[in-house]
Amino acid sequence: MFSYFFLTMAETVGLDVGVDMFEPRRFCHRGPAGCNHCGGIVSESLVQRLATEGIRLPDTVVQRGIESYTLHMDVGDVEIATPLMEKRIAAIYRGNGPRESVPLDTHSFDGYLLELAQQKGARIIHRLVTDVRHEEDLMSVHCADQYCDKYELVVVASGVNSRLLEMLENQSHNFEPPGRTKTFICEFHLGREVIRETFGPSMHVFLLDIPRLKFAAMIPKGDYVTLCLLGHDIDDDLMERFFSSPEVRNRFPGAIIPEHACHCYPRINIRAANPAYGDRLVMIGDSGSTRLLKDGIGAAYRTAKAAAKTAVFHGVGAENFERHYAPLCRKINRDNQVGKFVFSVASLVQKARFARRAVLQMTANEQKQAVRPRRMSGVLWDLFSGSESYTNVFLRTLHPAYIGGLLWNLVVCNLPGSASRNGSTQTGERGHVQH
Amino acid sequence: MSSTRPPGEKPAVPSFRIRAQQLEKLPPCQAQCPNSGDARGWLGVIAQHEKNRLTLDDAYDKAWEMIAELNPLPATIGRICPHPCEELCTRRDKDGAISINAVERFIGDWGISRSLPLPRAGSASYPESIGAIGSGPASLSFAYQMARRGYDVTMYEKHDLPGGMLRHAIPDYRLPREILDAEIDRVLGLNISVIRNTDVGSSIGLEELRDRHTLIFLGIGAQAAREIGIPGEKGPGVISGIDYLQQRKQQPQSQQGKRVLVIGGGNTAIDAARSARRDGALVTLLYRRSETEMPAASHEVEDARMEGVEFRFLVSPTGVVRDGTKIRQVLVQEMRLAEADEQGRRRPVPIPGRFEKLPADTVIVAVAQAPDWGSIGAMPGTQKWLRTREDGKLDEDIWAGGDDRGPSIASKAIAQGRFAAESAHAELRGQEYPRVSNVMKAVRSGTVKTDFYCEQPRAEGHHRSQAEWLSDPESEIDQTISYEQACQEAARCMSCGLCFDCQQCFMYCNGAGFARIEETRPGNYFALALDACEGCGKCIDVCPSGYLEARDG
Numbered sequence: 001m002f003s004y005f006f007l008t009m010a011e012t013v014g015l016d017v018g019v020d021m022f023e024p025r026r027f028c029h030r031g032p033a034g035c036n037h038c039g040g041i042v043s044e045s046l047v048q049r050l051a052t053e054g055i056r057l058p059d060t061v062v063q064r065g066i067e068s069y070t071l072h073m074d075v076g077d078v079e080i081a082t083p084l085m086e087k088r089i090a091a092i093y094r095g096n097g098p099r100e101s102v103p104l105d106t107h108s109f110d111g112y113l114l115e116l117a118q119q120k121g122a123r124i125i126h127r128l129v130t131d132v133r134h135e136e137d138l139m140s141v142h143c144a145d146q147y148c149d150k151y152e153l154v155v156v157a158s159g160v161n162s163r164l165l166e167m168l169e170n171q172s173h174n175f176e177p178p179g180r181t182k183t184f185i186c187e188f189h190l191g192r193e194v195i196r197e198t199f200g201p202s203m204h205v206f207l208l209d210i211p212r213l214k215f216a217a218m219i220p221k222g223d224y225v226t227l228c229l230l231g232h233d234i235d236d237d238l239m240e241r242f243f244s245s246p247e248v249r250n251r252f253p254g255a256i257i258p259e260h261a262c263h264c265y266p267r268i269n270i271r272a273a274n275p276a277y278g279d280r281l282v283m284i285g286d287s288g289s290t291r292l293l294k295d296g297i298g299a300a301y302r303t304a305k306a307a308a309k310t311a312v313f314h315g316v317g318a319e320n321f322e323r324h325y326a327p328l329c330r331k332i333n334r335d336n337q338v339g340k341f342v343f344s345v346a347s348l349v350q351k352a353r354f355a356r357r358a359v360l361q362m363t364a365n366e367q368k369q370a371v372r373p374r375r376m377s378g379v380l381w382d383l384f385s386g387s388e389s390y391t392n393v394f395l396r397t398l399h400p401a402y403i404g405g406l407l408w409n410l411v412v413c414n415l416p417g418s419a420s421r422n423g424s425t426q427t428g429e430r431g432h433v434q435h
Numbered sequence: 436m437s438s439t440r441p442p443g444e445k446p447a448v449p450s451f452r453i454r455a456q457q458l459e460k461l462p463p464c465q466a467q468c469p470n471s472g473d474a475r476g477w478l479g480v481i482a483q484h485e486k487n488r489l490t491l492d493d494a495y496d497k498a499w500e501m502i503a504e505l506n507p508l509p510a511t512i513g514r515i516c517p518h519p520c521e522e523l524c525t526r527r528d529k530d531g532a533i534s535i536n537a538v539e540r541f542i543g544d545w546g547i548s549r550s551l552p553l554p555r556a557g558s559a560s561y562p563e564s565i566g567a568i569g570s571g572p573a574s575l576s577f578a579y580q581m582a583r584r585g586y587d588v589t590m591y592e593k594h595d596l597p598g599g600m601l602r603h604a605i606p607d608y609r610l611p612r613e614i615l616d617a618e619i620d621r622v623l624g625l626n627i628s629v630i631r632n633t634d635v636g637s638s639i640g641l642e643e644l645r646d647r648h649t650l651i652f653l654g655i656g657a658q659a660a661r662e663i664g665i666p667g668e669k670g671p672g673v674i675s676g677i678d679y680l681q682q683r684k685q686q687p688q689s690q691q692g693k694r695v696l697v698i699g700g701g702n703t704a705i706d707a708a709r710s711a712r713r714d715g716a717l718v719t720l721l722y723r724r725s726e727t728e729m730p731a732a733s734h735e736v737e738d739a740r741m742e743g744v745e746f747r748f749l750v751s752p753t754g755v756v757r758d759g760t761k762i763r764q765v766l767v768q769e770m771r772l773a774e775a776d777e778q779g780r781r782r783p784v785p786i787p788g789r790f791e792k793l794p795a796d797t798v799i800v801a802v803a804q805a806p807d808w809g810s811i812g813a814m815p816g817t818q819k820w821l822r823t824r825e826d827g828k829l830d831e832d833i834w835a836g837g838d839d840r841g842p843s844i845a846s847k848a849i850a851q852g853r854f855a856a857e858s859a860h861a862e863l864r865g866q867e868y869p870r871v872s873n874v875m876k877a878v879r880s881g882t883v884k885t886d887f888y889c890e891q892p893r894a895e896g897h898h899r900s901q902a903e904w905l906s907d908p909e910s911e912i913d914q915t916i917s918y919e920q921a922c923q924e925a926a927r928c929m930s931c932g933l934c935f936d937c938q939q940c941f942m943y944c945n946g947a948g949f950a951r952i953e954e955t956r957p958g959n960y961f962a963l964a965l966d967a968c969e970g971c972g973k974c975i976d977v978c979p980s981g982y983l984e985a986r987d988g
Contacts, residue, residue, distance in 0.1 A: 028886075029884070029976070032977065033973070033976035099972070126886075126889060128938055144936065144937050144938040144939075144942075161945055162943060164942065184451075186451065265945055265969045266945065
């Protein structure tokens, strides 16, 4: 996205610049070789925002149709409808589909952006960068095949699933690469029919009391379902507990976990790079600052655009990035601090059955009734989708009506003999609790 | 899974583990090479010389040594081999196969220009005496492999100069004498003696040689030309392709304005036709099938055409019409192609009543050759061709290789000489017989990710134009590629089935399962630590050369 914005902005001010994009991968490959390893969720608002920037994602890239979240907990399930149309979410493939798949009628999101940048005039160099160094007041880029070239600005968008940032850390004692944690993503081939019947137009989110698991989601994409597990250092034990839980098994036909078509253990950024810029050097997206656990593509968009704007209109020195790029990173980082708190509260809910009952009941009630605002539903939606800043989410949880509603449900659901506590709640349609 | 589960209970979760392993595989070039030439290996040494802290000169020296381990005549083979190694090169469908042959030729010339010595195989010296009959590529290869292992070798050559068909049948414009001389001299420099002008069978008996030497290698080639058996064939003006080429090498004769018909579709026929053109003749080559079925190398056919050789396909000679002893015409029958034979080539069948008379002064018959057993007499296992064990063993103390086991290319003769030497050495030393065929697992089709590699056009040596050729017809048509081109071409090699330090596994492994090795060499850059492997299989997916693969289980 940086290349696209940079070339577009440079054109508007008559700046004659060239951009070389180093990307060894081909996003036409299926499986991890042509993938950027993420769950592939973008908010509808981001899709619209990109469209206004001239990045119109075609239908082959955006797998629209996710109109609700279904929250699964041991105390029951509840489907949460999209609060507003612009808050719908879209699913994308970062690569060209799962490893064990036939060619799909889909197009890689990253591949599409690469083509777009190319159309803008960027040159794609299919080489693997293994080192970036300051040399004679320029930046030199070194590749595995010993290709080397010099540039006035290097933008690092390698993400945290590459060792490039580690190489930069080894060179500069002042640079601290982003903190990472291990996640798990896999793909199951279930077929469109089964997915329509079992998952519907809904992304399924699991809030289960499994240590170190923060969040799990199943996202339907065409013939496949993408499963993402986020937490602290996902390991075999956590995965076995997750897949053994009835809430998960019941998502699959016959309650049997099918063979997967693709899987990986990507890392995600949980702490920003420090600093995310230098002289003639800037890190964007996951390589620099990104949103905690969610909306990585949205953060990539914002940082790419800010970095491009700085480079075109202000300069490529460290002081330029400090003045014009760093504020955005700091804003994201501050919001992430709030996000950490919000997720720690969510973790408490995960651990406390009585709290889970209350959240479920409050959400179900909101979904059943036409009353607005649906405070708990909205908080959960924005927490799951990353559509809103964590600060906004947090502030909404401070609203007296929200607190009052939660307290009321805490009491009602946990009274001896209550329907929630006895597990005899209705099942079925949206807004209904399914035990 | 780390959680406890009763024995025998099926895990609740499917395995999310793809364990990688580093496994070198047989690349298609090596699989196709009759001599199992490790082109990927020596191209890798050149291409990766900087990674391995070698100067380019040192890398070329090293590549020379690697080639010479199996083939003591790289400059020769680099000129005449039809390079089957390039036929299935993975790069072929991307931007052209690697010019393996051209780089081999460069390395061969490099070895000559730097007087690089042939590599010895240890410092032992053995008491056994070894004899080799013939001095063509098979015998030279055998003698070389025995001599470098420490044996005294004596070669018996019926002509005055060693080299067999390389010397006597391949025209200078394809293989200059000085190149062949330089390579043969280097082989003979390994304490190999040549007894010249000695026709085994007439000058010295085979039994006497068996008494004289511990073992004998039979590499007499296939120098007896086959006739086609048509009326008028016997008599002046009709000559075999081999005889014509041999005579011409000794004493070229002008055939200015004469009409020469060459019969045959193999490389000998093409060589004869092009040579006759150089002598000033108007040459027409007759072949009974179509151009598609011609066994001659296609680029040789193209060159012949460029030099003015006419081609008549789907015609078969049925008689030579003479006026007294002088040839006037050749009667030919038109043919058509029927169904394919057992070798897959479409069979030519006559078209009844369709004949033609072609004017001719000379007819060169180059249809087939066979070993000349005349003076040696019947050999064990001899039918038309020698029937040996796969490693060339024919009798208690006799080994054989080259065209006397069936016509083939010089690389195969060199391979057979080598296999025979390796096997003979093992037998003499009481060791286990070496394997003749390569047991390495082959690179599976589609496992090399060709689009990972940057586009780079294939290097070609300068090909002399028609004008250049006309001004000096005996000089080489194809020139050796340059010092820089050889390195660029080596860098095009995709290193099918072997690590070439692309670093993708190292850079993308989240578990840090790949550690850089201190002492690197092609194929050996990273150590894989399975205890760090998370089993995502990403390294296998990103490995462009197909070196990494999933471990069974």
